[in-house]
Amino acid sequence: MSMLLLLQARGTMTARELADELEVSVRTVYRDVESLGAAGVPVYGEPGHDGGYRLLDGYQTRLTGLTGAEAESLFLTGVPSAAAELGLAAAVTTAQLKLKAALPAGLRDRVSRIAERFHLDAPSWYHDADDTPHLAAIAGAVWNRHPARIRYLRWAEPHETSRVVEPHGLVLKAGRWYLVARRDGQFRTYRVARILSAEVLPGTFERASGFRLAEYWDTYLDQFDRRRHRDVAVVRLSGHGLERLSGLLAPAIPAGGPGADGWTEVRIPIESVEWALPELLKLGADAEVLAPLELRERIVATLSAMSGLYG
Structure with missing residues (x-):
């Protein structure tokens, strides 16, 4: 099931890519591809340097392989307030409706109870949420790889600065948004609430090869604590x-x-x-x-x- 969903989501993948993603051997990938074919899944291999395994164009699987716990967990992976701040509230609602429609009736009833019994509230107690009027523009620059000119209020003098950055990611930490962006070849972190203005610039930039937002954030927090x-x-x-x-x-x-x-x-x-x-x-x-x-x-x-x- 994991291999099927990977191919459905990403298109062509080599046996080595599948093995690395699923943390199995290439031999296991070969065996499982044969099993999918025997089960009637139209998966086939393309030879050559740019080849790999792929599904027949237009093939889609319904999510009938999900367990109850897996289906329920999908409705706990997002924070509604964060989606709203990013301008994605309607998209999240539509996606959840589509996911419910794709689930078997038994699982559909179970996930419908999630919203009734669990609510995720990210901000900490006794702290007002940040005012982030430029969050949606920054999020668009992150998604589309557009550089941005930001006017930023910092602690050190001069307090107000202007700079062009290459937005690589956004992090929501304790109800506060942070922008991770590259400037002059170095990655820096900006609190979105302290961005006074944001102008998305034309053109695109190449994302740093091998950049992993979660790994960067973990390192940043560790270094921040050491400095603090x-x-x-x-x-x-x-x-x-x-x-x-x-x-x-x-x-x-x-x-x-x-x-x-x-x-x-x-x-x-x-x-x-x-x-x-x-x-x-x-x-x-x-x-x-x-x-x-x-x-x-x-x-x-x-x-x-x-x-x-x-x-």
Whole structure:
């Protein structure tokens, strides 16, 4: 079934391409092609350098090979709000209707229950969604490989800059959109909400060979955390404090197990003393800062001021 859907979606594929995609041997591909032919599927091979396996023109298979779990999962792979922001809400709705029509009656009833019981809401709590008036234009440039001239508001001076970029992808992270684009031969990341204007330019560009958006994003996040967390705080936490720490700061590294008093000493990557101060104060009496000394002194000064304020 996987091979059949691959050929239906991509057209001609060599035995090696099929083997790599399906993570099987070329011998297995040869065997499975024979099995498809024996089952009446019109798949045939074309010899030569540009040859490969393909389906007879016009052949389409109905999605009768999907299991219940597979059919249901297809209706959980998209975030409706994200599709709407990209201008694809109508297309997603139409695609889901077509998919339902292609499914057998039994599976059709099961997937109809998905929208009634599951709703995906990407943005985090207590944060308004970004205003992204230029997202649709940027998405069109990504899809059609058009360069774009963007006016961008950045943190460093000069704050407002203009540059021509080659958009390679868009990422939705915690309800915020980010553009991954090539400029001067280097890939850079731009928060779409900080794009002040976007002009899609004529012509097309060649995408970077071997570029994988998901791989780039994982590397970018890792490097971002390394640049951001330039210091380490050593903190003692009660059991309750250890539970509450999750979601406030970067993952903590325990120095060992809990002591006799039930408290655990951990090392926490932090951006700066100013940034860590309010976050650690949220833990109240369930946390004691041991280092750096400046952070500990700032905690003491803050608590002293609060004590004086409340009498």
